[in-house]
Amino acid sequence: MSIIEARQLSKSFMQAVKGPGLSGAVKHLFVPKHIEKVAVQPLNLTIEEGETVAYVGPNGAGKSTTIKMLTGILRPSSGTISVNGINPHKKRMENAQQIGAVFGQRTQLWWDIPITESFALLKDIYNIPESVFKHNLDMFVEMLGMNEFIHLSARKLSLGQRMRADLAASLLHNPPILYLDEPTIGLDISVKQKIREFIKQINLEQQTTVMLTTHDLGDIEDLCKRLIIIDHGAIIYDGSLQEVKANFARERIIFFQIASPIPALFQHFNTSADVQLDIQNELEFSLSFDRYEYTASEIVSQVMKYGEVVDFRMEDANIEQVIKAVYDGNLDLNHGSGQRRGVEQPCL
Ligand SMILES: Nc1ncnc2c1ncn2[C@@H]1O[C@H](COP(=O)(O)OP(=O)(O)OP(=O)(O)O)[C@@H](O)[C@H]1O
Ligand SMILES: [Mg+2]
The missing domain is CATH 3.30.70.250 (Malonyl-CoA ACP transacylase, ACP-binding)
Known part of the structure; x- marks a missing residue:
């Protein structure tokens, strides 16, 4: 069985519709109006152990929503998910043991305590054996260059330092699966490089399965062999990065x-x-x-x-131009050996 399997997975949100200005807000108080926003249309996803997959698409395409469903944070509107045989939303504790997750836009570290203490708390939460904890901590501090800031609290860290600390925190318990939602957003090129090297190494040494959303095409080229492109909540391409380049660049x-x-x-x-x-x-x-x-x-x-x-x-031709063309709908991906997928034509 594949490590991540989602079938006919979808998510809709009810979004409030308000008229403009104060009168609109007051009106909404008395006569609330909502519309259904389909963030993820029924999609199928199969990821094998050890794969590094880039999950890309324009803003609002449904990437974070998919990742949140796979991590168990959000309950799907329909469909099934199996992550290592576990339903992530129903068994959140069990699922947490087997995944690491980094959301670039927010930290999972305790804001006011030193990073070392956040890590020690995670050790207790995840029941990480002392030897594993020490081994991982030493390795991560070295690889991510965290020595200079590990004694500071998260609120005192720069964005790049915080992201490195978050990445280390997500992997202390040796999870077989790592979800990264824009892990390099806003980082300078040298920190990006450190983070990419680190992810590569973890994937190589521990066969950690990595699913990554990013707007940085350097991340994709450096890390991912497989590319899934999502637009308006539907997967429009699933194939190798090599194929996209060979067929469309x-x-x-x-x-x-x-x-x-x-x-x-x-x-x-x-x-x-x-x-x-x-x-x-x-x-x-x-x-x-x-x-x-x-x-x-x-x-x-x-x-x-x-x-x-x-x-x-x-x-x-730059892969950036190619993906932009895919986003803009200018390419007929049916000519590639990867598959262009429509909503009515579920993938895999
Ligand atoms: N909690 C929510 N309530 C209502 N609508 C939501 C909610 N979360 C997401 N959405 C909507 O679902 C759609 C998909 O959002 P999502 O965050 O998954 O996009 P994304 O692909 O991650 O985009 P980005 O690249 O900007 O991070 C958007 O239209 C968004 O407004
Ligand atoms: Mg997002």
């Missing part, structure tokens, strides 16, 4: 520097329908093309027929 750009101006070269590519010329100045330009239509060496050798190339470098 078709555009390749080569930047050239030439020894002297070659008007004939510019003229040649200016009239080309499938290769796009972008001129920076008379000695620098770039050519964009579909990498399934042309090889890089074909393009370079065409350029070299016209004159001396001093330097060139190649860039593939």
Whole structure:
């Protein structure tokens, strides 16, 4: 059985509808009006032990709501969830033993006591054996560089320090599953890097299953082989990151520097329908093309027929652009070997 299985999982919220201003608020007091907001449409999700899965989508897509249902914080409106054989909402205590969760927007640490004491409390709450606790604490302090702030209370920590402390706290009891909801939000690149390295290491050494929501595509590229894209509460893509890149990041750009101006070269590519010329100045330009239509060496050798190339470098389309296109609905994912999924066509 897979470590995480959700079937026809959905969540709707009742949202208050108020008119504008004070009169709207007063009216609402006497005649409250609500509408049903479907945050997650019936979806199926299967995650295998040891996987690192990125769960991405635009703001309001339903990512946090899904994670909250999987952690047992929220009760689903419909459907079933099994996490290591446990229904997370019904058996919250048992479920807590097997999961770690970090919500980037809020801390699970006690605000006014030193981090060391928060950790000691977690040791008691989770019944962590002394040897395991000590081993993990030493390792996490070292890997996450927490020495300088571990004696401070959570309220005195910077965002990056707090996030590292939260991450360590979530893993002290060696949970086989780790949910991370925007763990790198607002962090500088060096702290991001530390956190990514740490997650990678934990996944590698302990086969911890990681499900991660993020808006940072660097997180996805660094950590996750599998990508699930959700929009308006429905999964629209579930496949490997590699597949998304291979199938949809078709555009390749080569930047050239030439020894002297070659008007004939510019003229040649200016009239080309499938290769796009972008001129920076008379000695620098770039050519964009579909990498399934042309090889890089074909393009370079065409350029070299016209004159001396001093330097060139190649860039593939950025995964960020690809995912944006998926969000915007500009890509037909059916052409990929990953699957584009509609609401009426449940995944897996
Ligand atoms: N407690 C709640 N009550 C009412 N509506 C809610 C509640 N929680 C979430 N929603 C609504 O459900 C939808 C999905 O919200 P959710 O927080 O899951 O989005 P998200 O994908 O995590 O977005 P973000 O990237 O901004 O974090 C939103 O329209 C939100 O307004
Ligand atoms: Mg969210």
